[in-house]
Amino acid sequence: MSEMNRRWVLTRRPDGALKDSDFARADEPLRDLADGEMRVRVTHLSFDPTQRIWISQDSYLPAVPIGAVVRAGAIGQVVASKHADFKPGQMVQGAFGWQDYVQSAGFTELGPITPLPPGVTPEQALGVMGLTSITAWFGVHDLLKPQAGETALVTGAAGATGSAAGQILKAAGARVIGVAGGPDKTRWVVDVAGFDACIDYKNEDVAARIAALAPKGLDMIYENVGGPIFDAALAHLAMKARVALCGAISGYDTGEIYGLKNYMNLVIQRAKIEGFLVLDYFPRVGEAIAGLGALAAAGKLKGEVDLQEGFDNIPATLRRLFEGRNFGKQLLKITDPPLPAA
Ligand SMILES: NC(=O)c1ccc[n+]([C@@H]2O[C@H](COP(=O)([O-])OP(=O)(O)OC[C@H]3O[C@@H](n4cnc5c(N)ncnc54)[C@H](OP(=O)(O)O)[C@@H]3O)[C@@H](O)[C@H]2O)c1
Known part of the structure; x- marks a missing residue:
């Protein structure tokens, strides 16, 4: 009997807060490997807020179809290969989704499967050197363009993207105020990530x-959360402020779009707001990796990893x-x- 591939599929478009019943197990037997294909055992999954958008509607990517494996960035190991460029034992990265195995000629729906650089752990590749930090790099340097001495506000400051954005802004000479939920997170943002303050x-x-913290106004906002927090920040823009709209x-x-009240302040302060997607920066990822690597080597880029375990816990982990x-x-x-490293 062939080995089974455990899979979590989408059962319906979620309505409001995610529920267990939005997902179901739909395991199926693995088929034989075709010439030119490799088999990847998925070891680590990334959880990203944008997955909530992917399962709900067509957006910058087509919606995950009902009945399909939930799309997710991941790390895995090649365990069998009839592909010339990949050999068993190699660690690889790709959009493998919520399942145990992927069989592929080298691509997933989000692009090529790429080898993990030697010595890089899955936690590093998906964490502090991963897409959230790469997003922050381009949001800061391409959109905000910080000048030394300017004041920035970063929302979602204890999260993967926000904590990286704040540290990149600090390294560029800005004064950085974070916004995060609860005393443990706000303390971490200041004491470990090195922000100047955190609300x-x-x-x-x-x-x-x-x-109180920015009496002359905010020169920059790195925006991750929306809603009343973003509205409060918009009311405190400095002249010629820049806002990078990341999420x-x-x-x-909730599926509810909050109606901003203070956006006229963009007019009054001659400010600029710009949305962006990290997908558009994929051709320039090398630039971000070089910059982030230099910051990390200098001890100026710290990040926590929240590592859950177990295939059964996958849907509950997205809710976190x-x-x-x-x-x-x-x-x-x-x-x-499962295999020794290649
Ligand atoms: N544009 C792009 O290409 C791109 C790429 C990556 C990420 N993003 C965006 O970046 C943002 C952060 O993503 P991430 O992956 O780094 O996640 P994350 O910040 O590591 O985790 C999500 C955090 O969001 C905060 N949050 C949840 N609900 C909230 C609410 N109602 N109000 C305020 N804060 C809330 C929570 O922190 P607290 O406990 O502090 O509330 C939670 O821990 C998201 O908006 C995401 O869509 C955009």
Whole structure:
């Protein structure tokens, strides 16, 4: 009997907060490997807020079809190969999705499967050197273009993207204020990530704290959460401020788009707001990796990894992002690599 591939598929378009019943197991036997293909055992999954968009609607990518394996970035190990460029034992990265195995000629729906650089762990490749930090790199350097001495606000500051954005801004000479939920996260943002201050939006008046911490206004906003926090920040723009619109997680799980009240301040302050997607920067990923690597080597880029475990826990792990329960980059380990390294 052939080995089974465990799979989590989407059962319907979620309505409001994610539920267990939005997903179901649909295991199936592995087929034989065709010439030119390799078999990858998925070891680590990345959890990203944008997955909530992918399972809900067509957006910058087509929606995950009902009945299909849930799309996800991942790390895995080649365990069998009839592909000239890949050999068993090699660690690889790709959009492998919520399943144990992928059989492929070298591509997933988001692009080529790529080898992990030697010595790089799955936690590093999906964490502090991963796509969230790469997003932050381009959001800061291509959109915000910080000048030394300017003041920046970063929302979602304890998260993977926000914590990287703040540290990149600090390294560029900016003064950086974070916004995060709860005393543990706000303390980490200042004490470990090195922000100048961090506002606890769950226990403090965000508008009053921004006014006190940035009396001359915000020159830059790196925006991750949307909703009332973003609205409060818009009310405190400095002249010629720049806003990098990276995401708006507060609206993803509710499906409700918050109506901003303070956007006229963009006009009054001659400010600029720009959205962006890291996908468009894939041809320039090498630039970000070089810059992030230099910051990490200098001890100026710190990141936590929140590592959950177990195939059965996959849907519940996605929910952690929208409940603020992840502390750092959310990953899940399905298994350790089964073969010795190539
Ligand atoms: N544009 C792009 O290409 C791109 C690429 C990657 C990520 N992003 C965006 O970056 C943002 C952060 O993503 P990430 O992967 O780094 O996740 P993350 O920040 O590591 O984790 C999500 C965090 O969001 C916060 N959050 C959840 N619900 C919230 C709410 N209602 N109000 C305020 N904060 C809330 C929680 O932190 P607290 O406990 O502090 O509330 C939670 O821990 C998302 O908006 C995502 O879509 C965009």
